[in-house]
Amino acid sequence: MPRRHMHVTDAADAPLRAALRELRGQLEIPDHFPPTAQAEAESAARAPRIPAGDGAVATEHTLEDATDLPLFTIDPPGSRDLDQALFLSRRSGPPGSGTGGGGFRVHYAIADVASFVTPGGALDAEAHHRVTTLYFPDERVPLHPPVLSEGAASLLPDQDRPAVLWQLDLDPHGELTDVSVRRALVRSRARLDYAGVQRVLDDKTAEEPLALLRDIGLLREGLEIARGGISLSVPEQHIIELEHTGHYTLEYRAPLPAYGWNAQISLLTGMAAAELMLASGTGILRTLPSPKLSTSPPSSRLRSNRGDPHDQGESPSRIGSVARLRITARALGVDWPHHTSYAALIRSLDPSRATHAAFLQECTALLRGACYTVFDGTPPQPSETVHAAVAAPYAHATAPLRRLVDRYTSELCLAASAGEEPADWVRAALPALSREMELGAQRAHHIERACVDLVEAAVLRDRVGEVFEGLIVDIQEQDPTQGTIHLYDPAVIGHVETTPDGPPLSLGHPLRVRLTAANPGHEPVHFTPA
Numbered sequence: 001m002p003r004r005h006m007h008v009t010d011a012a013d014a015p016l017r018a019a020l021r022e023l024r025g026q027l028e029i030p031d032h033f034p035p036t037a038q039a040e041a042e043s044a045a046r047a048p049r050i051p052a053g054d055g056a057v058a059t060e061h062t063l064e065d066a067t068d069l070p071l072f073t074i075d076p077p078g079s080r081d082l083d084q085a086l087f088l089s090r091r092s093g094p095p096g097s098g099t100g101g102g103g104f105r106v107h108y109a110i111a112d113v114a115s116f117v118t119p120g121g122a123l124d125a126e127a128h129h130r131v132t133t134l135y136f137p138d139e140r141v142p143l144h145p146p147v148l149s150e151g152a153a154s155l156l157p158d159q160d161r162p163a164v165l166w167q168l169d170l171d172p173h174g175e176l177t178d179v180s181v182r183r184a185l186v187r188s189r190a191r192l193d194y195a196g197v198q199r200v201l202d203d204k205t206a207e208e209p210l211a212l213l214r215d216i217g218l219l220r221e222g223l224e225i226a227r228g229g230i231s232l233s234v235p236e237q238h239i240i241e242l243e244h245t246g247h248y249t250l251e252y253r254a255p256l257p258a259y260g261w262n263a264q265i266s267l268l269t270g271m272a273a274a275e276l277m278l279a280s281g282t283g284i285l286r287t288l289p290s291p292k293l294s295t296s297p298p299s300s301r302l303r304s305n306r307g308d309p310h311d312q313g314e315s316p317s318r319i320g321s322v323a324r325l326r327i328t329a330r331a332l333g334v335d336w337p338h339h340t341s342y343a344a345l346i347r348s349l350d351p352s353r354a355t356h357a358a359f360l361q362e363c364t365a366l367l368r369g370a371c372y373t374v375f376d377g378t379p380p381q382p383s384e385t386v387h388a389a390v391a392a393p394y395a396h397a398t399a400p401l402r403r404l405v406d407r408y409t410s411e412l413c414l415a416a417s418a419g420e421e422p423a424d425w426v427r428a429a430l431p432a433l434s435r436e437m438e439l440g441a442q443r444a445h446h447i448e449r450a451c452v453d454l455v456e457a458a459v460l461r462d463r464v465g466e467v468f469e470g471l472i473v474d475i476q477e478q479d480p481t482q483g484t485i486h487l488y489d490p491a492v493i494g495h496v497e498t499t500p501d502g503p504p505l506s507l508g509h510p511l512r513v514r515l516t517a518a519n520p521g522h523e524p525v526h527f528t529p530a
């Protein structure tokens with residue numbers, strides 16, 4: 001899923017939309033599926049082939065019938081690629097313990113993509129080529145053909161669908177006590193959106209299965225804090241055209257609390273998936289080394305990663321990333337005392353404030369060291385299994401319509417829960433899957449970076465020659481006359497360069513700069529000292 005959520009809603013013939021279409025052409029983003037893959041998808045949509053173990057194939061008629069579960073989905077308005085549906089209930093406790101004294105039960109249905117994609121087929125090959133759904137501010141480029149991702153495989157309401165059905169039992173404090181995974185036929189009863197869910201939760205008119213979203217979400221958030229995890233509440237960045245003039249401004253929209261509570265259910269499932277795979281000895285985890293959150297002042301020189309879309313590793317250092325964030329916080333007026341931890345700072349921010357929203361966007365830089373860890377036979381050492389932001393082992397498990405690896409996670413967890421060996425096609429794909437996912441993540445980051453550059457140029461296009469105030473947040477290691485500046489207003493980041501024989505830039509220092517270039521789709525924003 002994208003780290004920076006950007007959305008544009010202007011007319012199809014507006015300048016920014018045209019520039020985005022041109023960008024997709026430049027990046028050679030596919031606008032259709034190969035005929036053989038499309039044909040396979042259409043055939044599978046009519047007659048899914050449901051894996052039944054030992055290479056056998058079942059049908060929807062032989063699946064366990066779980067259509068009595070009144071599942072519901074929660075997604076942005078208009079979404080049709082629905083990966084997850086849930087139903088929440090209370091478990092009865094011992095006599096005298098009171099209502100709900102036994103904790104909670106989460107039923108979580110995940111789209112069963114393996115029932116529609118034949119291993120080794122043309123559709124499978126195309127999914128391994130695409131790896132992930134690609135997100136642009138105006139549209140998305142899907143991992144699977146819409147006939148599946150927005151049709152037969154999607155958990156749309158009032159439709160029977162094959163699914164991977166998780167049952168997660170929690171104690172009264174929200175801790176996971178038991179988990180099982182099985183294939184089943186499910187039927188979602190309602191397609192809800194976050195604003196509607198938040199409204200009925202706030203006015204206390206939600207029925208219990210939905211009201212429990214807040215209760216369980218809050219408990220899980222508390223447990224996350226206790227274990228040292230961090231959930232970034234990254235606002236969506238809307239690009240607004242001013243009265244159809246071709247002039248744009250940026251507006252941040254903070255995610256609703258219901259979004260975070262729903263995300264906690266997904267996070268819970270990803271953590272359960274990781275533990276199942278670790279116990280079975282075969283799996284693929286999403287891991288992230290712990291950043292060294294130094295409280296000392298940042299070093300005087302950092303290399304900018306902004307210009308290198310393929311730089312997803314630790315260079316120059318994780319310390320550099322945190323130091324850069326401290327400088328960015330200064331640029332945006334975000335108070336970050338040296339005695340305050342990164343986790344405590346994140347929890348103190350208000351995503352509805354523009355400066356805090358901009359800072360949260362930049363915090364996604366600390367996720368760049370994330371990778372996929374594959375194991376088969378011998379689980380990795382505990383220190384090699386943790387995702388630092390989750391503060392626990394974690395796996396991508398809940399978005400198989402939009403992310404390749406989740407299909408394999410589902411199959412591995414189904415086998416682990418049943419005490420069986422994974423299917424041969426799953427095990428055979430694992431050695432290459434980590435690299436495929438990492439290359440896909442690099443490509444998505446490259447696209448995201450290009451979109452940000454384009455949008456920032458669109459916002460400043462008519463202000464070339466103006467002078468702005470900002471703070472130097474990066475300096476190129478080999479040439480200190482070049483670096484990156486974060487403007488105070490608008491919250492735009494751009495390249496700044498002095499003359500070749502000019503004075504070096506000073507990291508972390510304020511600077512007045514003049515905008516010299518901003519050409520959407522052709523040239524990102526560029527500044528020189530004023």
